[in-house]
Amino acid sequence: MTFRQAKPADCAVIREFVCGLTQKSQYQRFFAAVAPPSRGLLAALCGGDARSDIFLALDQAGEVIGHGMAADRIAADGTLVSHLGLVITDSWQLNGVGTALMDLLIRRAAGRGVAAVVMDVLPDNQRMLGMIARRWPRARREYTPDSVLITARIDAGNLASPVARAALGGPRRPAGLRKEPAHAA
Numbered sequence: 001m002t003f004r005q006a007k008p009a010d011c012a013v014i015r016e017f018v019c020g021l022t023q024k025s026q027y028q029r030f031f032a033a034v035a036p037p038s039r040g041l042l043a044a045l046c047g048g049d050a051r052s053d054i055f056l057a058l059d060q061a062g063e064v065i066g067h068g069m070a071a072d073r074i075a076a077d078g079t080l081v082s083h084l085g086l087v088i089t090d091s092w093q094l095n096g097v098g099t100a101l102m103d104l105l106i107r108r109a110a111g112r113g114v115a116a117v118v119m120d121v122l123p124d125n126q127r128m129l130g131m132i133a134r135r136w137p138r139a140r141r142e143y144t145p146d147s148v149l150i151t152a153r154i155d156a157g158n159l160a161s162p163v164a165r166a167a168l169g170g171p172r173r174p175a176g177l178r179k180e181p182a183h184a185a
């Protein structure tokens, strides 16, 4: 598995990636069924907004298996915050890709001087809420019937597991990752 920055020329593969997600994953990431993605959504996912830092996770064949983005905004108090969103293709979920991608985005956000990340999560998305809670036990949570809006300050403790650190350190497959699913290309 490798990561690389997304560029506008990736729009076709990102569209294909989104269309390949199950409805559950589409809802968990976008709060709606989005396949096929609208022109506006696709432009945002491909880096149409210069304030977004977008990375793709690729399998050994170069197929897109994950998409993550951090969209920077100036908060009301004048600090730089970044809205984080990520989704891993269903057959690759629970293989450490999301953890590594989240760490990569957080590390890069810290490098840009981002003070806090903001994440909008469905209330029943226990996997994502667990990832966040383990990194930021004291993060601010605002509950609505439809979502949990989490604001969490970035610091060194937010960078997770050795698996994620290994993934960020070089091109080799992180030790904790399972083998590529048999049905993947």
Ligand SMILES: CC(C)(COP(=O)(O)OP(=O)(O)OC[C@H]1O[C@@H](n2cnc3c(N)ncnc32)[C@H](O)[C@@H]1OP(=O)(O)O)[C@@H](O)C(=O)NCCC(=O)NCCS
Pocket: 024, 025, 026, 028, 029, 084, 085, 086, 087, 088, 089, 092, 093, 094, 095, 096, 097, 098, 099, 100, 119, 120, 121, 125, 127, 128, 130, 131, 132, 134, 135, 160, 161
């Ligand atoms: C949520 C999501 C991004 C996580 O990525 P992933 O690659 O599937 O998950 P990972 O393998 O990295 O594991 C995620 C967490 O679950 C834990 N986990 C992994 N396997 C597990 C298992 N069998 N049982 C319990 N926990 C497990 C990991 O320890 C990790 O937590 P950590 O980062 O605190 O260590 C991914 O499942 C996804 O795309 N879901 C749909 C879209 C979505 O929910 N996006 C988030 C909205 S912003």
